[in-house]
Every structure is written in structure tokens, then in C-alpha cells.
Amino acid sequence: xxxxKLKRQINSPSLSQRLVKSVWQASSSxxxxxxxxxxxxxxxxxxxxxxxxxxxxxxxxxxxxxxxxTGAGVGGIAAGxxxxxxxxxxxxxxxxxxxxxxxxxxVAWVTxxxxxxxxxxxxxxxxxxxxxxxxxxxxxxxxxxxxxxVMHVLG
Amino acid sequence: MFSGEHKATQxxxxxxxxxxxxxxxxxxxxxxxxxVVRIIEPTYSSECLVYFVQVLYKxxxxxxxxxxxxxxxxxxxxxxxISRYLxxxxxxxxxxxxxxxxxxxxxxxxxxxxxxxxxxxxxxRTSLLVAFLYSRAIKIPMLPFMVHxxxxxxxxxxxxxxxxxxxVSGLMTERIVMxxxxxxxxxxxxx
Numbered sequence: 319x320x321x322x323k324l325k326r327q328i329n330s331p332s333l334s335q336r337l338v339k340s341v342w343q344a345s346s347s348x349x350x351x352x353x354x355x356x357x358x359x360x361x362x363x364x365x366x367x368x369x370x371x372x373x374x375x376x377x378x379x380x381x382x383x384x385x386x387x388t389g390a391g392v393g394g395i396a397a398g399x400x401x402x403x404x405x406x407x408x409x410x411x412x413x414x415x416x417x418x419x420x421x422x423x424x425v426a427w428v429t430x431x432x433x434x435x436x437x438x439x440x441x442x443x444x445x446x447x448x449x450x451x452x453x454x455x456x457x458x459x460x461x462x463x464x465x466x467x468v469m470h471v472l473g
Numbered sequence: 474m475f476s477g478e479h480k481a482t483q484x485x486x487x488x489x490x491x492x493x494x495x496x497x498x499x500x501x502x503x504x505x506x507x508x509v510v511r512i513i514e515p516t517y518s519s520e521c522l523v524y525f526v527q528v529l530y531k532x533x534x535x536x537x538x539x540x541x542x543x544x545x546x547x548x549x550x551x552x553x554x555i556s557r558y559l560x561x562x563x564x565x566x567x568x569x570x571x572x573x574x575x576x577x578x579x580x581x582x583x584x585x586x587x588x589x590x591x592x593x594x595x596x597x598r599t600s601l602l603v604a605f606l607y608s609r610a611i612k613i614p615m616l617p618f619m620v621h622x623x624x625x626x627x628x629x630x631x632x633x634x635x636x637x638x639x640x641v642s643g644l645m646t647e648r649i650v651m652x653x654x655x656x657x658x659x660x661x662x663x664x
Contacts, residue, residue, distance in 0.1 A: 351587055465627070
């Protein structure tokens with residue numbers, strides 16, 4: 319493409335209109351999301367300090383089902399990068415927590431987002447967010463038992 | 474409360490986007506909650522606020538990146554492209570794109586919500602949206618950590634299960650959400 323052709327295309331009203339429109343659309347999405355992100359972070363800041371305490375008081379180790387439910391519950395509340403769940407799960411496994419509980423924690427960490435629910439509902443729809451999170455919670459338990467079961471069979 | 478939702482038809486046509494003031498009400502409610510905690514437990518409240526500021530500081534560059542991605546998305550991606558790759562008739566290729574997209578997506582989920590909202594408004598299938606969010610549990614560059622702690626066989630089973638259930642979860646969520654919206658529409662018509 320020659321320089322003049324490129325200049326004409328950049329200066330064409332359609333491209334400048336598209337640029338303005340896309341900036342406006344991006345700003346509008348950011349305006350919708352910003353208060354929800356700030357609110358979610360504030361809510362997370364109230365909850366996160368309690369998570370290590372939940373683990374310390376011995377919520378794990380009662381039975382496989384309770385371990386799975388606790389893992390899925392803690393993972394569902396916690397929000398963060400998947401790698402944090404890998405590291406936390408690995409450390410919990412080393413400290414004697416069952417594989418079912420740890421797997422539930424790792425899976426729920428990303429797939430279930432209780433704290434993120436308001437953001438997800440605003441951005442993707444209320445029915446979608448509630449349904450997706452409920453199903454993800456259920457599947458977290460199933461995956462935890464399947465994975466632990468297969469590992470048990472493999473020895 | 475959640476008034477900032479896109480209303481979209483199955484064909485991906487955008488009908489309406491109401492101004493999203495619901496988020497500001499949510500923020501106000503959480504601020505009130507913090508105020509209550511501040512009155513009851515001032516020390517705990519201070520710890521929470523320090524944590525909040527630290528996380529927000531880490532996320533600040535993400536906001537810039539998010540705006541950039543949104544702007545580029547709105548500038549270059551059009552409805553026809555979305556419909557072809559992730560729409561109702563995208564087929565097997567759509568699943569591959571959604572799952573691989575989730576696996577390779579990096580950064581906070583907050584970065585991805587606005588883009589997914591745009592994709593949804595432009596006709597992305599609900600099931601593929603779920604598959605994308607679900608498969609984010611797999612992070613290829615981080616899998617060495619998992620292998621280190623849990624071993625190779627566990628990692629293979631984990632990845633297989635996540636991919637499998639991203640499809641199962643996607644199909645079930647789509648079915649339920651569509652049924653809910655049909656029921657809700659027929660309820661409104663009967664009123």
C-alpha cells in the first residue's frame with residue numbers, strides 16, 4: 319500500500335468514526351465494570367484473611383465428602399490466579415490434606431467464583447452467572463472424586 | 474441491581490444496552506459494609522484496607538491493558554467473524570477455539586469479562602462462553618508446578634477432566650439459561 323493510499327484511508331471519515339466509536343464503547347464498558355471491580359476487591363479484602371483460619375481450625379480431614387465440600391467452598395470464595403491454587407493445593411497435600419479436598423480446591427479456585435458473581439452477573443447476565451457457578455460447584459465435587467478415584471486405582 | 478446487561482438475540486443482534494448504574498449501587502453497599510466493620514473491628518478493617526490497596530496497586534496496569542484490549546476488540550472484530558468462529562453454527566471448531574482461548578488466556582478474570590460481554594452481545598454461544606471460563610483452570614506455563622506437587626499422571630487426569638467438563642458444563646448451562654429465558658418470556662406474555 320502506497321503512503322498516499324494509507325493516508326487517505328486513515329483520514330477517511332469511516333475510520334475516524336470507527337476510532338471514536340470504539341473508544342466510546344471501551345470507555346462505556348470500563349465505566350460499567352469499574353465500580354463492580356472495586357466493590358469486589360473490597361469484599362475480597364474482608365473475606366481473604368479468614369481463609370487460612372478456616373484451614374487452621376481443622377475443617378479438613380473429617381471425611382472425603384466434607385473435605386471435598388470444604389475445598390470447593392474455600393476455592394469458590396478465593397479469587398486469584400490458577401497458579402496460586404496449584405501452589406496452595408500442593409502445600410496442603412504435603413501437610414496431609416486428602417487428594418479429594420485439594421483437587422476440589424484447585425478446580426473450584428478458577429471455575430467457581432462466588433466473590434466474582436456480581437461482576438459476572440453484570441457483564442454476562444444474572445441467570446448465566448448463577449447457573450454456571452452452581453453447575454461448576456457440582457462438577458468440582460464430581461471431578462475431585464473422579465480424579466482421586468483414578469489416582470487410587472493407578473496406585 | 475444488575476442493570477448493565479447486554480440484551481442480545483440468538484442471532485447475535487444487539488438490541489439494547491442500559492447504562493450500568495447497578496455496579497455503583499453494589500460499590501456503595503460494600504462501602505457501607507466496610508464502614509460497619511470499621512466501627513466494630515477497627516484493627517481488622519485497617520488490615521483489610523491495606524490488603525485492598527495492595528491488590529488494587531497490582532491490578533492498576535491491568536485496567537490499562539483491559540481498556541486497550543477493549544478498544545482493539547471494538548475496532549477490529551465484527552459480528553460476522555464472531556458468528557463464524559464462536560456463534561450458533563461454529564460447530565466443533567467453536568469448541569476448540571473456546572477451550573484453547575480459555576487455556577491460553579492470561580491475567581485476571583476481570584480483564585476478560587468485558588471482552589466476553591462483547592462476544593456474547595455479538596452472538597457467541599452460551600456454551601462456548603462457559604467452556605472458555607471453565608478451561609481457564611488449565612494454565613500450560615504453570616503446569617510444571619502441578620507436576621512438581623501432584624505428579625504427571627494426576628496432571629494428565631486433571632487436564633482431561635477440565636476439558637471434558639468444560640463441554641458438559643457448557644451444554645448444560647446453555648440448556649438451562651435458554652429454558653429460563655423462554656419461561657421468563659412466556660410468563661411476561663401471560664401477564
